[in-house]
Structures are given as C-alpha cells and as structure tokens.
Amino acid sequence: MNKRFLKVAVTTALTVAFAVPAFANPFTDVPAKHWAYDAVNKLAQAGVVAGYGDGTFKGDKTVSRYEMASLIATAMQKNLNSDQKATVDKLSQEFATELNSMGVKVDTLDQKVDNMVKISGDARVRYGASDSVDNTDFRARVSFDGKINDNLKFNARLTTNNMNYNDDFTTKTGIKLDTANVTFNALGLTNTVGRQDLVLGNGFLQDSAITGIASQAGNLKMFAGHLNDTNEMYGAEYNMKLGAANITADYVNYDTGTDSVDIYGANVGVKLTNSVTALGEFYNVDNGTTDGNAAAYGLKFNKIGLTALYRDVEANADSPYSNIHSDILSLGDTGYKGLEVRYDRAIAKNTTLNLKYQDFENQDGTEITGGARTQAAINVKF
Secondary structure (H helix, E strand, O other): OOOOHHHHHHHHHHHOOOOOOOOOOOOOOOOOOOOOOHHHHHHHHHHOOOOOOOOOOOOOOOOOOOHHHHHHHHHOOOOHHHHHHHHHHHHEEEEEEHHOOOOOHHHHHHHHHHOOOOOEEEEEEEEEEOOOOOEEEEEEEEEEEEEEEEOOOEEEEEEEEEEEEEOOOOOOOOEHHHHHEEEEEOOOOOEEEHHHHHHHHOOOOOOEEEEEEEEEEOOEEEEEEEOOOOOEEEEEEEEEEEOOOOEEEEEEEEEEEOEEEEEEEEEEEEEEEOEEEEEEEEEEEEEEEEEEEEEEEEEEEOOOOOOEEEEEEEEEHHOOOOOHOOOOOOOOOOEEEEEEEEEEEEOOOOOEEEEEEEEEEEOOOOOOOOOEEEEEEEEEOO
C-alpha cells in the first residue's frame, strides 16, 4: 500500500472525526492557503499530530509505518461515530503489527487470533533405574487448540509412543492421535466431548485418558466414557475450600465387563505456612467381593519444589490408571508401601527437571522386585 496515499487517507478521515476549532497555524511549512491547512491544523489541536521539533510538519516527507501507526493509535482513543470508527478499524488492521509492537490492543485483530489454531507441544526424555533394570525413553507431543465460534472450541493432540533408546526407529513409528475433543457450554454446564485427559485428585486414583464426556458446573465435575475397548467408567469429583484446606471428593465406577468396581476417594492439601503444605490422599476400592485401601500422605516444600510422601497401597486397591503406573519403571499389582521423594524444578525457560526416588516394599514387608527405584525426566515445552 502506498504510504503517501495512506497519509492522505488518514488525514482526511481524522479531519472529519476531530471537529475542533481552528487556532493559529502551528507549523511554519503549512501556509494558510495550502489544501491541507484546515486538516493539519485540526489534527494538531486535537493532539493527533505534533510535527517536528523545529516547528515544521514536513508534509512532503514519506511517512514511516510507525509514524502512521502512532497517528492511528491516537485516533483509536477518540470518540468516533460509526463511519469514522469503521475507517480507523480498517487502518488499524493494515498497521496491526506496528500497533501491537507499541502495546496498542487491536480488538478486531484479537478476534481473528482467537479463531486461529494454536499449536503447542512438549518433548520429554526419561531415565529410570533399579537394582535389576534401567531404561531410557523419549516422547514428543503436539497439541492443536482452536476456537470455532464463541461457544465451541476444539483440541487435538498427536503423540509418539514412549520410545526406548534401543528401539528401531526406522520401523517403529508409534505416532497416534491421543486426544480429540470439543468443548461447549449448554444447560449451565461446560462440556467436553471426545477423547480427553482425566485426572482425579493428584492422579493417584486416575491419570489417564477417556473417550466420553466430562461436564463441569462450578466445583462439580461429572464424567462418563470408555477407558479402552473393554473398560468403562463414570463418576464425579467435587472440589471445595475449607479454611486453609483444599479438599477433593471422588466417586468412580469402573466396569470391566466382568466386574463392577466402586471407588470412593478424598484428597486434601492444607497450607501450613507459605513454604509448607501438608498433603493427604485416600481411596477405597470395592468390587463386591473384595476391597482394598490406598493412601498417601506427606509434606510439600513449595519454594524448593520438594515433596516427601509415604504411600500404602493394598493389592486390591492398586489402580492401573494411576500416575504411578505411568512411571518409566512399572510396578506390579500386588500392592506396595514405602517412601517416595520428588523434586520438581524449572531449570530454564519452558524446561523442567523432575526427579523421583521410591523405596517401596511389598505389603508383607519383603523387598519389591528390583528394589528402590530412581527416575529422572527433562520436559521441554514449546
């Protein structure tokens, strides 16, 4: 677009917009008989243009895009009628990049950005070792989030499998679509339908994806769907704040096709000081013939990113959908108890380090297979 033409267009539009009385000519190089005298004079009195330090307007000088953006930014602050606002809005789109760099918000541009697909992702490298085995794996994910309209958003995520360092990458592609869902508001609920992540409490009970629906109403979340080809689930989670405590209560039913399992759980975090939070999590599993309890309790030292927990999980309460089972070194399903220490720290922009040490034993006190487990992960987000 011709810059000199734009300068004339802006000057003409703003002359109409800023109907201010004419005062003495503020610029020595704009004579009273000049065709733009009235326009320039009124723009100066309205505070839109200030000219140069030597008292000149330099109307023949080719205007830069930043100078033009400065004029438009000032115009955007004025009271305009609908026609004048439409003109300024069009010009603001032409100079949106310069206006944004000046910190000027362009509403119509923001609306366009909202309708664009936003791409983000992460890449993770993990290492795990015990007395009997060690392993290193890699995973990468890319997420696509977009807004279809004011009441409909979508999410999709591609992920690799957890690829071991000695895998044959030429034959093992392992890329899959692990989330694909839409979110909308209806009947006073925020609803997400499709393949989606579901985390209950701190993930001790559930930290896995489902294909189904999750609906949120205030502090209450309800969900139902399939975990895989054979297992279905439904349930609800309620969050509340009571003094210094944050409390979460859960009910979940798992239907495996042969068993119907009811689970009741609770999670609590109590802020003792700004630096220390007490943590506790408990759930009971009942499949009609047997039941089992799982518990975790300890302290989180907020400022240094250190968490120490004692876990006690009976055999019948072991959840295959727990975040414990997504560790690089898997646990058996016979139950376990012992100490877990975690350290989570940001080591650079968009880069976190996660360390974990688990000294578990079997419920009967015998050593768990492999002994103590040490794990480390670096996660980079983009």
